[in-house]
Amino acid sequence: MSRTILIVDDQPEITELLSLYLKKEGFQIIEAHDGMDAFQLIAKEKIDLMLVDIMMPIIDGYQLIKKVRETLRVPIIIISAKQEDQDKIEGLSLGADDFIQKPFNPLEVVARVQALLRRSYNYSIETTTQPEDYKYRKKIVGDLTLDEDSFAIIKQEKIIQLTKIEYKIIEILMETPGRVFTKQQIFERAWNDYYIGGEEDNTINVHISKLRDKIEENPKKPIYIKTVRGLGYKFEKKNI
Known part of the structure; x- marks a missing residue:
């Protein structure tokens, strides 16, 4: 094609x-x-x-x-x-x-x-090519709902649209709340490409920052997407 x-x-x-x-x-x-x-x-x-x-x-x-x-x-x-x-x-x-x-x-x-x-x-x-009911399933963590059909996060009844990469990153993090995902794991799964470091790290940081701008009340003090220094990121379920 x-x-x-x-x-x-x-x-x-x-x-x-x-x-x-x-x-x-x-x-x-x-x-x-x-x-x-x-x-x-x-x-x-x-x-x-x-x-x-x-x-x-x-x-x-x-x-x-x-x-x-x-x-x-x-x-x-x-x-x-x-x-x-x-x-x-x-x-x-x-x-x-x-x-x-x-x-x-x-x-x-x-x-x-x-x-x-x-x-x-x-x-x-x-x-x-997922099962017929796949697109109707949702991921719910705390007061956030990831709508797999509309590429959006629903927070307090407000729909927040995501880009394709933002959606894939937050989907990875929300599938196992509390688990730390390295930048390599995030990049290779979200971008479906090999991770080298350097430029890829910068790209991930930018997209995480944009996600925080969209879902956090205070992006400088995030309560959902936490940085685990020296390791990567995790989606925090506690205190939400």
């Missing part, structure tokens, strides 16, 4: 280069040269993955990702010349799944695209 990739970059030489390499691997390519064009294309086309530059006219990459994440869970890889850690953190915080720095090796981009699509596709198969 051919997948459709939307490349969003205001530099034609970048979109042409990426398009060339991705088409060789059998992907269908759609190009946009600013965020506004990209957002209009998303409304009309079925997109399987997005490659997004940050610095673009009209709507920049950050704004585009934020708008997309309001309605879609399509995998997103940022490709940018920005080099600061804060730029990567902001992109991941807004909902991007990966970050590639310019200048890049186009073969690496192809490999990252294939890996992310593979993870996303495998995840969708997982969730659609």
Whole structure:
């Protein structure tokens, strides 16, 4: 099955280069040269993955990702010349799944695209081949309910929407309250990829921070998702 990739970059030489390499691997390519064009294309086309530059006219990459994440869970890889850690953190915080720095090796981009699509596709198969009553089951810990059908947490009758990765992380933690999960265990299960450390640690920290922002009364003093220093994270059931 051919997948459709939307490349969003205001530099034609970048979109042409990426398009060339991705088409060789059998992907269908759609190009946009600013965020506004990209957002209009998303409304009309079925997109399987997005490659997004940050610095673009009209709507920049950050704004585009934020708008997309309001309605879609399509995998997103940022490709940018920005080099600061804060730029990567902001992109991941807004909902991007990966970050590639310019200048890049186009073969690496192809490999990252294939890996992310593979993870996303495998995840969708997982969730659609469960027993018939699976989607109606819920995980309940204290006053939090993880709704496996709507990718949401219900807290005090308030529905809190989660991204795909946020959902998978909290699902892992809530399945065994009190158990400590290492960063390696979380990454390999949530991202379905090999854990190396360093960049993966930073990615996990960002997503944990976003989860805390959504479910904790005071994210700086969390009562649900606890850090176990030097080990990882656990979901605390006591005192909830």
